[in-house]
Amino acid sequence: MVLAFLELEQGEISELSLQMLNLAADIAAQMNTGVQAVLVGEDGRTAAGDLAAYGISEVHVVEHEELVDYAPEALAQGLLQLMAALQPKALIAAGSDRGNELLARVSVRGELPMAANCIAASAGEGLRVTRVRWGGSLLEEAVLRGCPALLTVMAHMLAPIEASPAGSEPNISSFQTTLNADDLRVRVTAREPVGGGVSLNNAPVVVSGGRGVGSAEGFDILEKLAGQLGAAVGCSRAVTNNGWRPHSDQVGQTGAQISPELYIACGISGAIQHMSGCRGAKRILAVNTDPEAPILQRANYAVTGDLHEVLPALSAEIDKLA
Amino acid sequence: MEILVCVKRVPVPGVRFVLTEDEREIVTRNLGFTISPHEECAVEAAVQLVEQHGGSSTVLTMGEPAAVEQLRFAISMGVNEAVLIETDGGECDAAATTAAIVEAVRAEQSAGVPFDALLFGNESADAGNYQVGLGVAHALNLPCVVGIKALDVQADGSVVAKREIAEGWEVYELALPAVFTVKEGVNLPRYPLLRGRLAAKKKEIKTYPAQGPGEAGLEMMAFKNPQETASQVEVLGEGPGAAPRVAALLQEMGVL
Ligand SMILES: Cc1cc2nc3c(=O)[nH]c(=O)nc-3n(C[C@H](O)[C@H](O)[C@H](O)COP(=O)(O)OP(=O)(O)OC[C@H]3O[C@@H](n4cnc5c(N)ncnc54)[C@H](O)[C@@H]3O)c2cc1C
Ligand SMILES: Nc1ncnc2c1ncn2[C@@H]1O[C@H](COP(=O)(O)O)[C@@H](O)[C@H]1O
Numbered sequence: 001m002v003l004a005f006l007e008l009e010q011g012e013i014s015e016l017s018l019q020m021l022n023l024a025a026d027i028a029a030q031m032n033t034g035v036q037a038v039l040v041g042e043d044g045r046t047a048a049g050d051l052a053a054y055g056i057s058e059v060h061v062v063e064h065e066e067l068v069d070y071a072p073e074a075l076a077q078g079l080l081q082l083m084a085a086l087q088p089k090a091l092i093a094a095g096s097d098r099g100n101e102l103l104a105r106v107s108v109r110g111e112l113p114m115a116a117n118c119i120a121a122s123a124g125e126g127l128r129v130t131r132v133r134w135g136g137s138l139l140e141e142a143v144l145r146g147c148p149a150l151l152t153v154m155a156h157m158l159a160p161i162e163a164s165p166a167g168s169e170p171n172i173s174s175f176q177t178t179l180n181a182d183d184l185r186v187r188v189t190a191r192e193p194v195g196g197g198v199s200l201n202n203a204p205v206v207v208s209g210g211r212g213v214g215s216a217e218g219f220d221i222l223e224k225l226a227g228q229l230g231a232a233v234g235c236s237r238a239v240t241n242n243g244w245r246p247h248s249d250q251v252g253q254t255g256a257q258i259s260p261e262l263y264i265a266c267g268i269s270g271a272i273q274h275m276s277g278c279r280g281a282k283r284i285l286a287v288n289t290d291p292e293a294p295i296l297q298r299a300n301y302a303v304t305g306d307l308h309e310v311l312p313a314l315s316a317e318i319d320k321l322a
Numbered sequence: 323m324e325i326l327v328c329v330k331r332v333p334v335p336g337v338r339f340v341l342t343e344d345e346r347e348i349v350t351r352n353l354g355f356t357i358s359p360h361e362e363c364a365v366e367a368a369v370q371l372v373e374q375h376g377g378s379s380t381v382l383t384m385g386e387p388a389a390v391e392q393l394r395f396a397i398s399m400g401v402n403e404a405v406l407i408e409t410d411g412g413e414c415d416a417a418a419t420t421a422a423i424v425e426a427v428r429a430e431q432s433a434g435v436p437f438d439a440l441l442f443g444n445e446s447a448d449a450g451n452y453q454v455g456l457g458v459a460h461a462l463n464l465p466c467v468v469g470i471k472a473l474d475v476q477a478d479g480s481v482v483a484k485r486e487i488a489e490g491w492e493v494y495e496l497a498l499p500a501v502f503t504v505k506e507g508v509n510l511p512r513y514p515l516l517r518g519r520l521a522a523k524k525k526e527i528k529t530y531p532a533q534g535p536g537e538a539g540l541e542m543m544a545f546k547n548p549q550e551t552a553s554q555v556e557v558l559g560e561g562p563g564a565a566p567r568v569a570a571l572l573q574e575m576g577v578l
Contacts, residue, residue, distance in 0.1 A: 009488075070492060073465070097487070100445070100452040101468050107453055108460040113417065113539025116445075116452050128543075134448055137335045138348075139546040146539050185465040185496060193490040201488040205577055229577055237359065240507070247471070247507025248486060253447075254359045254506040262577055272335060283575070284553075285568070294337065297552045303568060305561035313562030317569040318578065 002028040003088035003148070004056075005038045005079065007098055008047055015259070016094035018160035020153040021054055023121065024092045025161060030123040031089055036060065037170075038082060040075065041067055045172065052167035059170045060086070064177040070098075071187035076105035078177035083110070085175070088148050090127065095152040103150050114150035115142060119157045132157065135253030135276035155257045156280030200249065203232035206260045206278075208251055211238035212267015212289065212307055219245065221311040222266060228318050234258070234278075236268050251277035266307040270295025287311070323377035323475070323498075326430075327368040327441040328423060328455075329361040329396060331389040332448040338547060345544040357392050359506040360443035366511040367473055367504060368441055369400035375475060377438070378402040380430065384422050386411035390527055397522035398514035404527045405430065415538040416449070420457030426530050427458065439481075442503040444469045451540075459501035466501035467494045471508045 004024040007014045021035065028035045036058040037051055048059040062078040079102065083091060091106065093099035095117045107114035119139075120130040127149040133140050144151065200206065207226040209219055219233065226233045234251045235244070251258060253273040259280025266287040268274060275298055278284065286299035287307045296302050303310050333339075333353040340349040357365075368379040381396035383389045384407035393404040407422050414422070431437065440462075442455030452468075459466030472484035472491075475498070483502060485492040514522075558567045572578040 072468075097469055097485075101456075104452040104456050104468075107416075108420070108457040111417075113415065114451070114453065115540050116450055130546075133450060133545075134335055134339075135450070136548065138339055139548050141543045141546065143541045143543060144539070145537075145541070182463075186467055186494060188492045189495045190493040191490060192484070192493060199488060229572070237506075241510075243510055250507070262572075262575060272337070285558075285571075286555075296555050297550070299555050300553055301568075301571065302555050302557050303559055303561075303564040304557065305564065309562045310564065310568075313565035314568050317565040318572075321569060321573070321578065 001033050001086065001088045002031065002035050002090045002092060003038055003083065003086065004035050005091065005093040005099065005102065006044075007094060007096060008039075008043055011043060011047060013047060013050055014094065014096070015160060016096050016099070016153075016155050018054075019156070019158045020092060020094040020099070021161040022158045023118065023153050025055070027090060027092070027121050027123060027127070033089065036086070036088070038062060038079065048170060048172045051170050053163035053165065054161050055164065055167055057168070057170050059172045060175050061172060062175050062177055064179055066179060066184055067177070069188040071184055072101055072105055073186045074177070074179050074183040076102055076109055077179060077183045078175070079106050080110050081177055082175050083148055090149040090151065093152050095154045099152045103152050107150050112146045112148065112150050113144055114152075115144045116152050117154040118151045119154050121151065127151070135273050136279065137272045156259050198226075198230060198232040200232045200234055200251070200256050200258060204261045205229045205231035205264070206234045206251070206258060206262075207231045207264045207266070208234035208236070208268060208278075209239060209266050209307075210236040210268030213239065213244070216244040218308070221308065221315070224315050225264075225311055228315060231264075236274050253277065265295055265299070266311065268295055269293050270298060323371055323375045323438045324435045325368040325371050325377065325379040325439050325441065326382060326427065326437045327361075327364050327379060327396070327401065328382050329357040329365065329392055329443070330446045330448070331355050331357065331383060331385045331392045332446070339545070341545050341547070345546065346542070348545065355388070355391060356447075357395070358443045358445070358447035360445065360504055362511045363506050363508045364441040364443055364504045365396045365399050365401060366509045369512075370509065371439065371475065372402070380405060382423065382426060383407070384414070384419060384532060385409060393527055394522040394525065395514065397525045398518035399512060400518060404525060406527050406529045407532050408529050409532040412535065413449070413542060414535045415540050416451040416453035416457060417539055418535045420454050420461065422532050423454065423458050424461040427462065429530065436499065438498045440464070440499075440501045442501065444503045444505045455501055455503035462501075464499055464501050465496050466503065467496070468503040469505050470494075470502050471505050473502060473504070473508060
């Protein structure tokens with residue numbers, strides 16, 4: 001059996017987890033077995049019913065009275081204990097911050113090798129995986145030895161698994177973890193929510209600026225357009241390196257990986273490390289003075305020209321329409 | 323405070339990597355080298371912690387002899403000491419890298435003061451395994467917080483580390499010694515000054531030999547360049563004159 005670790009987002013199975021389930025189902029089919037799911041705590045139990053639509057009939061809910069907030073060492077310990085009980089052939093998670101962290105913790109604690117950011121796998125002697133390296137510049141074919149195989153799935157490379165309405169309610173069982181004090185050394189002790197605004201992570205439209213914006217003040221025209229479109233503002237590393245925007249706005253390999261309906265890239269050349277953050281975008285509109293800029297290879301729409309002229313003209317046009 | 327920071331030498335990627343014929347290596351002849359942005363921030367954090375709390379910092383890398391370039395870069399940013407675990411350049415998997423670093427850390431600790439904080443990148447720029455920092459922490463039985471974007475050492479020696487998530491910040495409080503893997507954004511790394519660069523040139527670098535790699539749990543078979551299908555780009559126009567067409571398109575998409 002293949003064990004899939006599922007994450008929640010506002011109480012529902014996360015988009016990246018649904019993408020992961022696609023590869024999990026593929027691996028399970030190759031191994032002539034099925035996929036069972038792991039969720040955590042009360043919220044996990046609540047979301048478990050949704051799994052019927054994805055053909056999952058067994059759900060394990062990892063529980064412990066101390067697992068009230070995120071405690072990654074304890075969770076990794078719980079996953080190791082669950083694996084010992086169920087003997088899965090693989091444990092698979094989304095290539096999210098959390099998925100990569102948890103599987104890496106399981107890997108070092110369980111002395112099992114792990115393959116991060118996979119996009120394909122074929123079962124044989126060991127698991128032959130294709131994984132993304134360099135934030136997308138290169139693919140690696142590798143053999144993952146170790147049972148259970150530990151792997152995460154690269155974000156926004158695979159389609160989410162399709163829901164089928166016919167499924168029946170899954171069987172949900174509780175798995176009580178045993179923890180010691182060391183397992184709880186690392187845990188979230190407080191949370192600081194961010195106030196208001198459209199968040200980069202789930203904004204339907206992102207207006208993003210690069211070196212071509214030229215200054216921190218240069219972003220005023222991007223803010224204006226973003227306001228009109230209900231969009232979030234993003235940026236490239238050239239921008240955060242210059243201190244024009246906070247790093248939380250950075251899109252790319254070492255920034256946010258987003259999947260908006262529309263990504264408007266202004267004065268961004270389109271380096272692979274940047275594109276690795278907006279690969280999930282449905283459409284890209286590039287505004288660039290250089291008609292040869294690499295971003296045009298990835299963009300669906302382009303305007304050639306100075307963003308300092310194009311964006312104000314666009315904002316004025318939108319005002320006219322309103 | 324005694325701080326260790328670990329960095330990895332990687333080629334600077336261009337538009338497309340050129341691979342050797344057996345597809346097992348990147349041709350680096352015409353490439354420069356760097357470290358991950360996460361690691362650059364880890365170096366900056368090490369320098370800042372020593373500036374604020376005294377003590378000294380050490381940068382460590384495992385790699386080919388040429389990796390001293392990255393050690394000297396860290397020295398030029400203000401790190402005090404440098405350690406090279408010297409290999410013949412071949413790639414190791416995460417477990418082998420972890421084992422080699424743990425051994426060097428133990429040797430360094432028994433020769434001097436134990437490290438209060440060990441800093442790593444959240445993931446390396448090339449391999450992106452997410453494992454080495456956690457592996458070292460596990461071997462040394464130290465707690466490890468990953469992916470942090472804020473790190474504050476309090477007067478009583480306890481630490482507040484924060485991780486940025488979609489909904490805000492997760493706060494972790496723990497006692498030193500501890501391991502942290504940092505993300506870019508934890509600070510804005512300084513640009514090395516000439517004085518630092520000159521000092522870095524002269525710095526003596528302590529070297530340990532690396533053991534040959536054992537059997538890899540994740541064994542690389544071949545690299546492949548991703549197949550990029552260029553999108554069909556529709557040019558909507560030039561300059562501000564394109565605005566009406568763009569606005570019409572936004573309307574069509576339902577964005578307006
Ligand atoms: C390991 C690693 C990780 C990285 N991670 C990231 C990451 O997470 N995110 C990221 O963005 N980068 C990342 N980078 C850096 C990346 O390689 C590029 O250096 C960076 O994305 C370049 O930013 P840019 O496109 O804004 O700047 P440039 O490449 O300098 O491009 C500026 C563009 O603006 C155009 N332009 C100039 N003036 C105007 C104008 N007035 N109007 C319109 N267009 C104009 C130019 O034609 C050009 O195309 C990473 C690099 C490495 C090595
Ligand atoms: N060869 C190496 N030498 C020194 N540090 C390394 C090496 N490889 C990885 N690291 C450190 O471990 C972090 C995580 O690497 P990885 O597990 O490969 O993603 C990196 O950001 C570095 O801080």
